[in-house]
Amino acid sequence: MSDIKTALVSLSDKTHLDVLANFLVQEKVKVFSTGGTLMALKELGVEVTPVDSLTGFPEVMDGRVKTLHPHVHMGLLARQDHADDQKLLEKHGIEPFDLVAVNLYPFEEHVSKNLSEDEKVEFIDVGGPSMVRAAAKSFKRILLLTDPEDYSILDQKTFSVDQRRHFSGKAFKLLADYNSAIADWMLKKSLTDKLPIQKDSNKMEALESSDGVELRYGENPHQSSKWFFDKNNEGLHQAKILQGKELSFNNLVDLTAAVESLAVIQDGRNKKTVVSVKHNNPCGVGQGQDIFTALKLSLSADPMSVFGSVVACSDELGAEEALEISKIFIECVIAPSFSKDAKEILSRKKNLRLLEWPKIKEGFYPKEDFKRVSGGVLKQDFDRVSDEQKEWSFVSGNQSDFTKDLKMQCDFANKIVARLKSNAIAVVGPEMSLGLGMGQVNRVDSVKLSLERMKSFHPNYKKNLVLASDAFFPFPDSIEIIANFGVKWILQPGGSVKDQEVIAKAKEKGLGMILTGKRHFLH
Numbered sequence: 001m002s003d004i005k006t007a008l009v010s011l012s013d014k015t016h017l018d019v020l021a022n023f024l025v026q027e028k029v030k031v032f033s034t035g036g037t038l039m040a041l042k043e044l045g046v047e048v049t050p051v052d053s054l055t056g057f058p059e060v061m062d063g064r065v066k067t068l069h070p071h072v073h074m075g076l077l078a079r080q081d082h083a084d085d086q087k088l089l090e091k092h093g094i095e096p097f098d099l100v101a102v103n104l105y106p107f108e109e110h111v112s113k114n115l116s117e118d119e120k121v122e123f124i125d126v127g128g129p130s131m132v133r134a135a136a137k138s139f140k141r142i143l144l145l146t147d148p149e150d151y152s153i154l155d156q157k158t159f160s161v162d163q164r165r166h167f168s169g170k171a172f173k174l175l176a177d178y179n180s181a182i183a184d185w186m187l188k189k190s191l192t193d194k195l196p197i198q199k200d201s202n203k204m205e206a207l208e209s210s211d212g213v214e215l216r217y218g219e220n221p222h223q224s225s226k227w228f229f230d231k232n233n234e235g236l237h238q239a240k241i242l243q244g245k246e247l248s249f250n251n252l253v254d255l256t257a258a259v260e261s262l263a264v265i266q267d268g269r270n271k272k273t274v275v276s277v278k279h280n281n282p283c284g285v286g287q288g289q290d291i292f293t294a295l296k297l298s299l300s301a302d303p304m305s306v307f308g309s310v311v312a313c314s315d316e317l318g319a320e321e322a323l324e325i326s327k328i329f330i331e332c333v334i335a336p337s338f339s340k341d342a343k344e345i346l347s348r349k350k351n352l353r354l355l356e357w358p359k360i361k362e363g364f365y366p367k368e369d370f371k372r373v374s375g376g377v378l379k380q381d382f383d384r385v386s387d388e389q390k391e392w393s394f395v396s397g398n399q400s401d402f403t404k405d406l407k408m409q410c411d412f413a414n415k416i417v418a419r420l421k422s423n424a425i426a427v428v429g430p431e432m433s434l435g436l437g438m439g440q441v442n443r444v445d446s447v448k449l450s451l452e453r454m455k456s457f458h459p460n461y462k463k464n465l466v467l468a469s470d471a472f473f474p475f476p477d478s479i480e481i482i483a484n485f486g487v488k489w490i491l492q493p494g495g496s497v498k499d500q501e502v503i504a505k506a507k508e509k510g511l512g513m514i515l516t517g518k519r520h521f522l523h
Helices: 017-026 035-043 051-055 070-077 083-092 107-111 117-121 127-137 148-156 161-186 249-266 291-301 319-326 340-346 404-417 443-457 477-485 499-508
Strands: 006-010 030-033 048-050 099-102 143-145 240-243 272-278 281-288 309-313 330-335 353-356 368-373 376-381 393-396 424-428 433-438 466-469 489-492 512-515
Touching (some): 006 017, 006 035, 006 127, 017 035, 030 035, 030 051, 035 048, 048 051, 051 070, 070 083, 070 127, 099 127, 127 143, 127 161, 143 148, 143 161, 148 161, 249 281, 249 330, 272 291, 281 291, 281 404, 291 319, 319 340, 393 499, 404 424, 404 466, 404 489, 433 443, 443 466, 443 477
Parallel strands (some): 006 099, 030 048, 099 143, 309 330, 330 353, 466 489, 489 512
Antiparallel strands (some): 272 281, 272 309, 368 376, 393 512, 424 466
């Protein structure tokens, strides 16, 4: 005998409905349902009770309101171990639901069709997500099935709390992706423009003319946008898009920052590297002997900022890495390759963009760097930040303490800070960034920002701390602040008229200081 006695069924996707119906009939489950689902179940021999007989209120507003009623949600949310909840159910003659089979209006399927805005709005489900959320919250007693492929589990007839928790977790992921798709559509200027991505090809096809590829919008929804690229040159247009929504203007900007930062930071280092980028700045950098370690360090470096970031990886991602990525909301992941298991795991996050680009493993450097200015364009060499240690000068601290490992850590810090928007400060450990401050109009604010982030996210970090600055310290005030946070070595280019005062302050505070002789502004 099954432990399922009462079920609530409301389905837009009626795939494998016969499997569900067979279970309901064989186990003599009392079934409540709505609209088209009710009729389909009856045709399959299931005895069904309309939900409106439970609510005492008919479906209204063209079906907009049918399950949004206390008599439905009391049956979903009642707690088994709360006597008052059980008394309330008894008072109103309500049976708690043991099985909830619900899926949502197919919003993404219809939003891409040639429909009016009002027609598309009707595919925003309200009652369905409300039932799913309530049932998922009650996982200790309700088996919630939102995916028809999961109906086969009903053969078990009885279900553990771990199994119920699993399906509730899956339902919350569904809701997150569903809401994200709606939010994305709501923020669009155009509902029909699509980036022409060839998912079965190793290259995306650009328009043959010089008109560029139309993007959904630019940095903001009110800005129109196009993507121009040269198919004969290397770049992101070579990446294979494995899944996810079409790339946006901001995605492409952040992906560029991510792959270029990965190349700079990985250069000359034998460790696997992962760089997470948010708003065109690295927010987390991790390195390790394996890619899983590097990924975990990158994602944990700044766990607040990494939400909604773009992640670039130096090596293939497998199942373990895919499961780690699945724990948080990420916009895009780019890697040289993904294992079969990783693809299967990440396919559950339908909106997550996956890009496979083998070139990233070699370290992609653009030949030149361009910036638009009023009435023209600036061109410069790309700042590679490689092989600079021979130019370093020790001006404070004991040089005998400067081990090979510490030298590598300083090199790591120097490369990270070079990829942050100036003014930039990076506090790093041997294997990860700990606090990054960037884009401030004075260096003191960047120092404070980096140190406060380090203190907030890694208060108990015990290894050596190195702080790198992308340009000189104009005054010794920053050194005074740094000395109070446990930093042991400071790396900076030097070149200020106050260099001697800055160095004297470092010596006074017992800090090691290295002048690199090379500035790394990034505007």
